[in-house]
Amino acid sequence: QAKHSGRNQYRRFTAPLRDSAQKRLDLLKDLQSALETGQFALQYQPIVDMQSGRVHKTEALVRWHHPERGLISPGEFIPLAEDTGLIVALGDHVFHQAARQLAAWRDTLGTTIDISVNVSPVQFKSDGLRPQAWMDTLRELGLPGSAITLEITERLLMEIDDQTRIRRQAFQEAGLKMALDDFGTGYSSVSYLKSFDIDYIKIDQSFIRHLAPDSEDLALCQAIITMAHHLGMQVIAEGIESQAQHELLRAVGCDYGQGYWYSRPVDPDRCAELLKTMQSGGTLLPTADKPDQ
Ligand code: C2E
Numbered sequence: 001q002a003k004h005s006g007r008n009q010y011r012r013f014t015a016p017l018r019d020s021a022q023k024r025l026d027l028l029k030d031l032q033s034a035l036e037t038g039q040f041a042l043q044y045q046p047i048v049d050m051q052s053g054r055v056h057k058t059e060a061l062v063r064w065h066h067p068e069r070g071l072i073s074p075g076e077f078i079p080l081a082e083d084t085g086l087i088v089a090l091g092d093h094v095f096h097q098a099a100r101q102l103a104a105w106r107d108t109l110g111t112t113i114d115i116s117v118n119v120s121p122v123q124f125k126s127d128g129l130r131p132q133a134w135m136d137t138l139r140e141l142g143l144p145g146s147a148i149t150l151e152i153t154e155r156l157l158m159e160i161d162d163q164t165r166i167r168r169q170a171f172q173e174a175g176l177k178m179a180l181d182d183f184g185t186g187y188s189s190v191s192y193l194k195s196f197d198i199d200y201i202k203i204d205q206s207f208i209r210h211l212a213p214d215s216e217d218l219a220l221c222q223a224i225i226t227m228a229h230h231l232g233m234q235v236i237a238e239g240i241e242s243q244a245q246h247e248l249l250r251a252v253g254c255d256y257g258q259g260y261w262y263s264r265p266v267d268p269d270r271c272a273e274l275l276k277t278m279q280s281g282g283t284l285l286p287t288a289d290k291p292d293q
């Protein structure tokens with residue numbers, strides 16, 4: 001009897017595991033062709049100036065529209081793309097798509113909006129990544145390097161080698177900016193901040209989620225902001241979902257915020273509308289928070 005129930009338990013625990021391994025294999029197979037058949041699209045999420053409520057940049061976030069499975073989140077397929085090396089081609093696609101979109105917005109809307117693009121450590125370190133090709137694209141589109149911010153993670157900083165440093169320098173000479181994404185979730189030493197010449201620190205959403213007055217998380221945010229400002233960097237808080245979080249962070253001098261409270265990631269058309277609203281003096285602070293006009 002005990003043996004029997006033990007086996008049942010065994011089956012109960014392995015079936016989901018087997019399913020997820022199978023799902024992974026299926027996705028892996030589909031990933032190869034997804035790029036060629038144009039199944040990847042970008043959404044854009046505003047990064048908002050906390051004082052003025054105006055859009056500072058937008059972050060490009062990749063979406064996979066799978067013909068059978070529907071929308072698949074990057075959390076699911078970016079790791080697969082990294083394992084297979086496809087991340088290099090996918091990352092190139094994202095960069096070029098985002099740059100073209102940015103040039104189009106600048107032309108049609110007459111804004112000076114900038115854009116942020118995520119770069120995986122695997123992609124950053126790959127021989128397949130060619131900074132010169134990216135610069136050529138920017139030049140053809142008439143975009144200054146400073147219009148582009150590359151979002152990297154602590155994982156990259158922990159594995160810096162000569163190649164990585166040379167790449168960093170090439171991007172820097174072209175004027176691109178660097179943001180350190182998901183700050184506080186890795187194990188890197190803060191000394192890396194200096195050696196890699198970071199422009200923005202993005203405080204990970206796990207520090208924002210339970211933000212409250214007098215909380216440890218708020219103390220940590222405050223310390224990060226103070227440190228960043230002393231090092232000449234600016235701070236973006238990720239995952240702001242409430243006015244309370246916005247107010248607390250603004251009060252401790254956080255420069256920029258990103259999160260559902262301002263706007264979810266949106267399709268290019270919707271983003272163009274948001275940018276148009278900015279052009280006519282609008283802000284992304286929900287009305288309750290706006291000063292009387
Ligand atoms: P990330 O770069 O840290 O992007 C922020 C993630 O938080 C996005 O998830 C965004 O939709 C989500 N988010 C924004 N505001 C809120 C909020 O208020 N509450 C909550 N709960 N979530 C919020 P998404 O789009 O699913 O992307 C997940 C991760 O996948 C990204 O994290 C990034 O690491 C990676 N990723 C996305 N696009 C790309 C890409 O083009 N290339 C690479 N290499 N990685 C990408």
Ligand code: MG
Nearest residue numbers: 059118151181
């Ligand atoms: Mg990011």
Ligand code: MG
Nearest residue numbers: 181182202238
């Ligand atoms: Mg992040």
Ligand code: MG
Nearest residue numbers: 181182204205
């Ligand atoms: Mg994240």
